[in-house]
Amino acid sequence: MDQMSFGDGEYASKRKRTRRETFLAEMEQVIPWTILLNLIEPVYPKAGNGRPPYPLKVMLKVHLMQNWFGLSDPAMEEALYEIASMRQFAGLSLTKPIPDETTILNFRRLLEKYELAAEMLSRVNGYLTRKGLMLKRGTIVDATIIAAPSSTKNAEGERDPEMHQTKKGEQWYFGMKAHIGVDMDSGLVHTVTTTPANEADVSEAEYLLHGKEQVVYADAGYTGADKCAARKGLDWQIARKRGSVKALPEGREKRSIEKEEKRKASIRAIGEHPFRVVKRQFGYAKVRFKGLAKNTAQILTLFALSNLWMARKRLLALTGKLRPQMAY
Structure with missing residues (x-):
């Protein structure tokens, strides 16, 4: 000893x-x-x-x-x-x-x-699937911007050429995007891709599907995703643009549409939980490295870890160790 x-x-x-x-x-x-x-x-x-x-x-x-x-x-x-x-x-x-x-x-x-890193995520998800924690009946697709340094005050005198800027609302952001496909039942991430920040969310939609889902939930940024031949045959629950809902005349039809949009939003909210874990629990708010490849490896690792963190109580319950002891 x-x-x-x-x-x-x-x-x-x-x-x-x-x-x-x-x-x-x-x-x-x-x-x-x-x-x-x-x-x-x-x-x-x-x-x-x-x-x-x-x-x-x-x-x-x-x-x-x-x-x-x-x-x-x-x-x-x-x-x-x-x-x-x-x-x-x-x-x-x-x-x-x-x-x-x-x-x-x-x-x-x-x-x-x-x-x-990609294989780590795949093997963690295989483990969680065998435990019955990922059902894969439906997928929620979503994306988030990861900020990168926009300053040119560095040795090269330039910004990272693999990062780009995009406008969200009235604000400009520089960096990359993490796109995820989330299991609708468990809230766990099954697929991750990354792009520069200026890539449209809808362009990554087909790469976030595992092929076994029957329904896909997405926000208004994925409008038109159901038109692609590779994505047909699925039940696409895409949010309406807010402006189009507000423009409807007051009445029963508008109330019905608002109710339906609220239902879809409540399900899409499940897909935001992994982002919260990675950004808040693990403190990943900005890219740490230069280039997409190194940052993608870290992002894949973080989502593998976020899946285990989000599933920890169910995993501990399966082993009968709801209150694990420190035994190193």
């Missing part, structure tokens, strides 16, 4: 559990570790000449915490030194070496090189 440092020993003896500890304890229980480790293990460095690599599970846990808490590589290294709960979640101790920022960076680049 590894020797415990004084700091870790003092931490282990305390009584009150923080929100971070509760969060990490729950995620420890619900993440399908074996599935994810089996995905990465074939490409992970093997022990040989030179310094032996950290255990794969340690690096995966560090990578996930970096996404949950929105930390840069240097900030993640410092957090492992400073925050006992994060250190113990990763299975690390101050009595042994802590992964430095370069090691953390290299692990992320490994996942990017082999494009494993």
Whole structure:
């Protein structure tokens, strides 16, 4: 058994559990570790000449915490030194070496090189489907803008060429869009695509369908999506444009249409929950990297994690661990 440092020993003896500890304890229980480790293990460095690599599970846990808490590589290294709960979640101790920022960076680049983020989302969703948590009878499609730095005060003297600006309402935004297809019954994300911010939502509609849904809910930005041959045969519940509803004469017909639009809006609201988790719970408000590819990898990872976070209570109930204990 590894020797415990004084700091870790003092931490282990305390009584009150923080929100971070509760969060990490729950995620420890619900993440399908074996599935994810089996995905990465074939490409992970093997022990040989030179310094032996950290255990794969340690690096995966560090990578996930970096996404949950929105930390840069240097900030993640410092957090492992400073925050006992994060250190113990990763299975690390101050009595042994802590992964430095370069090691953390290299692990992320490994996942990017082999494009494993998309497969992580797919395998997490396969796991949730087998647990009966994704029914796939209907899909909600939606998109959100992720801001990128618009300043040209950088080494290149220019903005990211893969990001673009778009106007929403009366305001201009610069960055990219994350498009998602959400399971209508569970509210979990089954498909993710990304584009520059100026790409029309409707152009991504067909790429957000898994092919088994019977009905699709969408806001007015997807008007005309049902006209494409590839999307015909589905029940498209697309919101009417507000102006067209307001322009109707007062009467029974308008009240009926307003009632129907309210019903559709209540279902579409389910599709906004993953955005709230990623942006508020995980603090992902701006892109962290340059270019679509690196940011897409992070976004795919975040939605895989948001699915597990949103399904955690049901997963814990299935295992009988509604109040998981910290046992690292």
